Amino acid sequence: MKVPLIELPVVTAAGIFLAHYSVNGLAGLDWPAKKNTRIRSAVSTPSLQILRWHRLASAALQRILAGRAAGELPPLDWTGKTEFQKTVWRALLDIPSGKTKSYGEIAAAIGNPKAVRAVGGACGANPIPVLVPCHRVLAANKKIGGFSGGLSRKRDLLAREGVQWTA
DNA sequence: CACTCGATCAGCG
C-alpha cells in the first residue's frame, strides 16, 4: 500500500530544509537545496496533526542549528526500515548536543559490539539527518569519519555544537 | 544462497 507523504519546508538560517510527513509522523528530512527551488507548499492540505508535528520539528531543527538541545520531537516514522537500523537511530537520539560517540561506542551501546561497520552503514541510511544526530558519531580516534550528506555539513553541525575533532 | 561493499577498528611495522 502506498502511504501519501506531505512535504513542508523549514526555513532556517542555514537554508530551507524539506520535511516529509506520513500519517505516522516525520518520515524524512532533506537538506537545503542549492538553488531557490520551488518553495511550493504541500501537495495536499496538511492535517492539523501534521502541522503540529511540523511545529515541533521546525523548532527542534532551529535549536540544534543554534547548538542547543533539540527539545521535543514529533513521532518519527521509520516504517520499512530494518530493526537494526531503528535500534541504531534510537541510540543516536541519546547523544546530547555538544557530545559525540564513536561508531564502536554505538555498537557497544546497542549490545552488538562487533557490528562497528554496520553501525556506519545504518547512520548513512538515516532518513532524518540533524534531528536524528548522525553527525555526532565520530571515528574512534575522534577523527571526523564520513558523512553521507557531505563532510562539510558534518563539520558545520559539529562546529555549531562547539564540538572538537581531530584533523 | 553467495557474493560485494562500507560513514570501522585495533594491531603491527
Added chain:
DNA sequence: CGCTGATCGAGTG
C-alpha cells in the same frame, strides 16, 4: 603513517 584481517548488515542477482 599505511596496510591488513575480522566482522556485521544491507543490497544485488
